[in-house]
Every structure is written in C-alpha cells, then in structure tokens.
Amino acid sequence: MAVRKLAPEDMQPEIFVLSPETEAFADKEVAKYPPGRQASAVIALLGKAQEQAGGWLPRKAIEAVAAKLDMPVIRVMEVATFYTMFNLEPVGKYFIQFCGTTPCMLRGAGDIRKVLESRVGEQNHVSPDGTFSWLEVECLGACSNAPMVQINDDYYEDLTTENFEKLLDDLAAGRPVKKGSQIGRNRSEPHQAVNTLQDPALYDGSLVGAWRNRFEEQAKAAETGEAAAAVASVPEQAKAAKPTAGRPIESDAADTPAKRAKEGETPINPVDRKEAADPSTATKGKSHTEEGARPAPQSSKSYVASPTKDGEAVPNSPTTPEAGTPPAQAETRRDGSESKPDVVVTEDNKTS
Ligand code: FES
Structure with a gap:
C-alpha cells in the first residue's frame, strides 16, 4: 500500500471553498444525525469535497470539511488519511x-x-x-x-x-x-455455456414456499401413520374392562366414626370419651429433657474416636459433654456462641 500522506505543498491550492451544491449536500447529511452528532457525516462530506476538488482532497478541502462539521482538523485528517477511497494527491480525469x-x-x-x-x-x-x-x-x-x-x-x-x-x-x-x-458476459454469469440453475421452476415462482409444503406434507403423513397404528393396535374382540380399571380402589378405613355409626356402634369410643373427661389425664407441659435421650449439644470438641494403646476407642477430649447435658453446663463454644436453648412445650405455647 502506498504511503498515505498529503500532496506536496506546491501541489496544494491556496484556497478551497465548499460550493453551494456541496453546502446543500452537507446540510442534508448532517440532518440525518441527532443534534451534536454532525461529525457522523464526515465521510460523506469528504467524498463530496473530493468530487468538487476534481478527485482528490487538498489540505484546504479537509479544513473546510472540519469547519463545516465543527470538528478539530486533525480528526478529519485522520479519516481522510486512513481510507484509501480518499485520494490525497491529484489524479487524472x-x-x-x-x-x-x-x-x-x-x-x-x-x-x-x-x-x-x-x-x-x-x-x-x-x-x-x-x-x-x-x-x-x-x-x-x-x-x-x-x-x-x-x-x-x-x-x-x-x-x-x-x-x-x-x-x-x-x-x-x-x-x-x-x-x-468487456466480453459480453451477463453480469457474473458463466461466460461460456450456462449449465447450472437452468430448471425453469427456479424462476416461475412455483417453488416459493416449497420448504413449507414439505413440512406440512411430512406432518400430515405422520398424523395418518399414527392414526393407522392406533387402529391396528385395537384387538378385534375387546375384553370387558374390570369394574375398578383405571379408578382408585376405595376401602373402608380401619376405625372411623362413620364406620362405627354404619355398624351401629357409638360414634365415639367410650374409653376415649372417659379419658377426655378426666382432668388428671390432660396434657401437661413437658420438657424434652424428660423424654429420654436427645441429640448431643454441639461442641468445639471432636467426637471422632481415636484408638488407644490398648486398641479401645475413647472420646478425644475428656471435657466432651455427655449426651443430654443442659447447655448451661456444657462447655462454651470456641466461637463464643451458646447452644440453642431448649424449647419447653407448655400450655401457653403448644398450640402456637
Ligand atoms: S481479485 Fe480482483 S476483483 Fe477480486
């Protein structure tokens, strides 16, 4: 590629003024862009200025374009010297x-x-x-x-x-x-015998949408095939279905008030009624600690057993709390947090 630089000073004209035609062209181009974005028209204007100058861009033409677009000259110069479609030296007719x-x-x-x-x-x-x-x-x-x-x-x-x-x-x-x-070729067709793309159907419009027809035909064929397969799968003499076929099997619950009523029994179990009336058997608040073993409280100590000399396994730390030890008596965690307090079920909170 040739070096992109402006023509020597002795080739440069002393003055270049945008013609009324170029001015009108510039206004039309600038109007295509939002206010303040007139620089976007720089390539179009440089092209028009080149045309006005006789096929090349003198320095004065570049400066005139910069002034018209309110751009620094160097920015217009960068564009003019980058694109090879802008000639920086005089060219022939x-x-x-x-x-x-x-x-x-x-x-x-x-x-x-x-x-x-x-x-x-x-x-x-x-x-x-x-x-x-x-x-x-x-x-x-x-x-x-x-x-x-x-x-x-x-x-x-x-x-x-x-x-x-x-x-x-x-x-x-x-x-x-x-x-x-220059040899009579039609556009970029083969310049000798044309032996491809000669099917008239390519040009008479009959193939327009052919791809869609193909998909519709395939879908129809698939539907027909499925229907035929479904008919073929029905046995000639269909057997009667079982009464419960396809339905959930219902059976009586083992012991419900409805079942007892149906069988002529008292709907409520007499024993239950008696216990419900006895205040001494009413539910009392109980601590979980009264109900036997519970999960061991969390601790910073490891509970993985280590073999001793005798081959026995003992906890790693003698301070490991026993299962069920109240948090108040358990060792404080290393991170400073305490064990979550036990929740005691009482008459006040058992229904909440
Ligand atoms: S190589 Fe000459 S036009 Fe593409």
Missing part, C-alpha cells in the same frame, strides 16, 4: 484502480499492468495530458470477472490487453465505452 489481488493475477492482471505502465506510466502519477492516473489496489470484489479495473465510479471486467487498450483509447477520445464485462 480517469482515475484507474487496478486490482492486483490473486484471482485477477491468475487471470492475466499482470498483462493489464504492463498496459498501464506503457500507456500511463508509474502508478500515482498523472499522465502528461492529465487524462489518466492509476493505482494498484486490493480485491474490488469482482473476482468472478477477473481481471478487472475500476475507472472513476465504474467497473470494467474480463479485460484482455486488446480490449483494455481499446477501452483506454475510447476514453481518451471521449467515445462512449461499455461498462462491466
């Missing part, structure tokens, strides 16, 4: 961008380059009559029609030394030229 990337080279771009060198001279120099200048660039995206060049805004493809020489002659003479393929 016909600016030729020659593709020198592999597909074009494999298809004869080397010969096209020789024509340019013989007709125009070295790249980045304008021909003596000011008609042509050229620059080698990377792939321009028309590889299928290689080799090719871009002249100003148009592509010229399928070049040979002969048709390229004629193209340059016609441009220099001001004669009309044919854009695109």
